[in-house]
Amino acid sequence: MSLLEIKGLGITFGGLKAVQDVGFKVEPGEIVSVIGPNGAGKTTLFNMISGVYQPGSGQVLLKGEDVTGMAPNHLAERGMSRTFQNLQIFQNMTVLENAIAGYHLRERGPVLADLLNLPSSRRRAKAAAEGARALLARVGLDRAAEREAGNLSYGALKRLEIARALALDPAVLLLDEPAAGCNAVETEEIDHLIAEVAASGVAILLVEHDMKMVMRISNHIVVLDHGEKIAEGDPATVSRNPAVIAAYLGTEAEVAHADG
Numbered sequence: 001m002s003l004l005e006i007k008g009l010g011i012t013f014g015g016l017k018a019v020q021d022v023g024f025k026v027e028p029g030e031i032v033s034v035i036g037p038n039g040a041g042k043t044t045l046f047n048m049i050s051g052v053y054q055p056g057s058g059q060v061l062l063k064g065e066d067v068t069g070m071a072p073n074h075l076a077e078r079g080m081s082r083t084f085q086n087l088q089i090f091q092n093m094t095v096l097e098n099a100i101a102g103y104h105l106r107e108r109g110p111v112l113a114d115l116l117n118l119p120s121s122r123r124r125a126k127a128a129a130e131g132a133r134a135l136l137a138r139v140g141l142d143r144a145a146e147r148e149a150g151n152l153s154y155g156a157l158k159r160l161e162i163a164r165a166l167a168l169d170p171a172v173l174l175l176d177e178p179a180a181g182c183n184a185v186e187t188e189e190i191d192h193l194i195a196e197v198a199a200s201g202v203a204i205l206l207v208e209h210d211m212k213m214v215m216r217i218s219n220h221i222v223v224l225d226h227g228e229k230i231a232e233g234d235p236a237t238v239s240r241n242p243a244v245i246a247a248y249l250g251t252e253a254e255v256a257h258a259d260g
C-alpha cells in the first residue's frame with residue numbers, strides 16, 4: 001500500500017477535459033513533482049487531490065483510505081496538508097502568531113474551556129506556542145518570531161507558509177509553487193527546507209514552474225500536457241523524453257537537463 005495513491009483522476013469544466021485519467025503514487029520521504037506547460041492541468045489536479053475540487057472520476061487513496069473529494073480540514077486530520085500558490089499568511093500578525101494559527105488547526109480544544117481560560121486551555125496555548133517556536137526554528141525563522149509577517153521577504157513568507165502546513169504534522173505535504181516569486185538564494189533555501197522535510201519521512205508532492213529546482217530536488221516527476229499524463233520517471237529520464245520535450249516546445253519554458 002502506498003502512502004498516497006492517485007488513480008484515474010479526471011474533471012471536466014464546461015466540456016473541457018481539464019484533467020483526464022491521471023494516476024501516480026507517492027511514498028514516505030519521496031519528493032514527487034507535477035510539471036507541464038501552462039494550462040496542462042497541474043493546479044486542477046492539485047485542487048482535486050487536496051479536496052478543493054470534487055473529481056469527476058478517479059480516486060485519491062491516503063494510507064489506503066479512500067479520501068476522494070474530502071474537505072481540506074478532514075484531509076488535514078488524516079495527514080495531508082498543503083500550501084497555496086497565493087500566500088495565505090496573516091500579514092499584520094507576527095511570524096510567531098502565524099505559526100501558532102497553524103498549530104491551533106490541529107490542537108483545536110473545547111471553546112468553553114478557552115473562554116473560561118481554564119488550566120487545560122492555558123496548557124494547550126503554551127504547547128502551541130512551544131510547537132510553533134520549534135517549527136520556526138526548523139524553517140530558519142526563529143529570529144524573526146516577533147516581526148510582523150508583512151515585513152518579511154518573499155522567501156521568508158514562503159517558508160512561514162511551509163511552517164504553518166507542518167504544524168498539522170502531515171504525512172503528505174502538498175506544495176503549490178513554493179519557489180514562485182523567489183530569487184535564486186531564496187529558492188535554494190526552500191530547496192534545502194523541502195529536502196530536510198522529506199528526509200524526516202514526509203512525502204512531498206510539488207507543483208512548481210522553476211524547472212531547475214524541480215530537476216534538482218525531485219525523486220520522481222509526473223508530466224502533464226493537455227490534462228493527460230504524458231510521462232513519468234526520474235529527472236534524467238523525464239528530461240530526455242521526446243514527448244516531454246515536444247510538449248515544452250512552443251512554450252517559453254525549457255526542460256532543464258538533470259545532468260546539466
Ligand SMILES: Nc1ncnc2c1ncn2[C@@H]1O[C@H](COP(=O)(O)OP(=O)(O)OP(=O)(O)O)[C@@H](O)[C@H]1O
Binds near residue numbers: 013016036038039042
Ligand atoms: N475553475 C475552472 N473553470 C473552468 N476552466 C478551468 C478552471 N480551472 C482550470 N480550468 C481550465 O483547465 C485547464 C487546466 O488549467 P490549470 O490551471 O489546472 O493548468 P496549470 O497546468 O496549473 O496551468 P499554469 O501552469 O498556467 O498554472 C485550463 O485549460 C484552464 O483554463
